[in-house]
Amino acid sequence: MDKLLEAALRAAEAGGEAVMRVYAEPFDVTHKDDKTPVTEADLASERIIVEMLAGAFPDIPIVSEETVPEAGFAEPAARFWCVDPLDGTREFVARNGEFAVLIGLVEHGRPVLGVVYGPALDVTYTAHGPGTAMRRRGAGAWEPIRARAPGADGLVVVHSRSHENSRRLAEYFEGRPVRERRQCGSALKFGLLAAGEADFYPRFGTTMEWDTAAGQAVLEAAGGHVFDLSGRPLSYGKPGLKNDGFFAWGARPAW
Numbered sequence: 001m002d003k004l005l006e007a008a009l010r011a012a013e014a015g016g017e018a019v020m021r022v023y024a025e026p027f028d029v030t031h032k033d034d035k036t037p038v039t040e041a042d043l044a045s046e047r048i049i050v051e052m053l054a055g056a057f058p059d060i061p062i063v064s065e066e067t068v069p070e071a072g073f074a075e076p077a078a079r080f081w082c083v084d085p086l087d088g089t090r091e092f093v094a095r096n097g098e099f100a101v102l103i104g105l106v107e108h109g110r111p112v113l114g115v116v117y118g119p120a121l122d123v124t125y126t127a128h129g130p131g132t133a134m135r136r137r138g139a140g141a142w143e144p145i146r147a148r149a150p151g152a153d154g155l156v157v158v159h160s161r162s163h164e165n166s167r168r169l170a171e172y173f174e175g176r177p178v179r180e181r182r183q184c185g186s187a188l189k190f191g192l193l194a195a196g197e198a199d200f201y202p203r204f205g206t207t208m209e210w211d212t213a214a215g216q217a218v219l220e221a222a223g224g225h226v227f228d229l230s231g232r233p234l235s236y237g238k239p240g241l242k243n244d245g246f247f248a249w250g251a252r253p254a255w
Contacts, residue, residue: 004057005128008081008103008115011052015045015085015101016119019092023120029093037089042066045085045101053081053103060105063241065210079107082213082236088186097121098185104213106236114217116187125191127221133194147224147250148196154179158189158198168204176255190215193250194222201248204229209241216248225249 001009022041029037046066053062064083081103086092088099097120105113105128116125125145127133134142154177159169184192190212192198213236216226226234229245247253 002128004105005113005115005126007053007056008105008113009117009124009126011049011056012101012103012115012117012124014052015049016117018044018048019086019099019101020119023092023095037093038066039086039089039092041092042086042089046083049083049085049101049103053083057081063210065208078237079105080237082106082111082210084187084208084210084214087211088188091185096185098188100186100188102187102210102214104210104215104217106209106213109235109237110233111213111217111220111236114214114221116191116214116218118186118188118191121188123188123191125194125215125218127194127218130221133218133222135191135195145195145222147194147219147222148199149250149252150199151179153177155199156180156182156197157200157202158182158184158192159202160185160189169202172202172204187211187215190219190248193224193248194219196222196250199250202246203243203248204245206245207243209236209238209243212243212246219248223251225253227253 019041027039029039032038046064050062061077061080063080084102087102091098101117103115104111113128122138124136133145135145136142157178189201226246226248228234234246
């Protein structure tokens with residue numbers, strides 16, 4: 001494992017440990033200006049991750065969810081860490097385990113490295129470059145993973161548990177061959193596609209770049225694809241750091 005990926009993995013695991021300490025006890029929930037929830041787990045995880053990444057690679061800037069808005073969304077550098085210290089805070093609050101710690105590395109507008117760590121489910125996805133996507137469950141060995149092409153009997157679609165737009169999904173899938181629909185929280189959905197366990201993940205609502213960078217890096221390394229709603233590759237370092245929806249596919253887009 002190269003030094004960049006090793007540092008990101010260690011930071012994600014340390015952040016996940018902080019998240020699980022809060023998860024084990026009663027905790028308070030507050031809301032940011034955009035009405036999204038935040039807990040001490042988000043803040044504790046971010047403090048640890050930022051400190052570890054900055055210590056290991058002081059020359060690489062860090063864009064992280066809980067601090068960037070206060071800084072006014074300064075334009076990211078050509079190379080930067082993109083961190084979500086607790087993706088799926090709503091799942092965390094609901095205590096369903098479907099949340100993750102996300103660390104991605106962006107270079108010239110593209111995510112090239114990703115760690116997606118689900119501490120409650122004890123699953124980790126990593127990648128740094130094409131063909132390097134790996135998964136580890138619990139204390140087991142790392143296993144290579146690969147996205148799959150859709151089967152002739154229809155798509156397995158995975159979509160958000162907390163952000164589903166039922167009407168928009170129903171309209172989009174009308175007349176399309178869908179075999180199964182699954183709900184899953186957070187960027188763990190990218191891991192399901194990367195591991196060949198689902199085919200398609202549509203997201204019509206706004207996300208931020210830290211929500212997608214790590215998962216996109218893993219999925220693309222596994223042979224998958226992520227496009228914006230107009231069909232262009234999802235890019236990074238955009239003004240405001242917002243994604244206006246996206247389609248994530250396995251090995252071959254079906255439409």
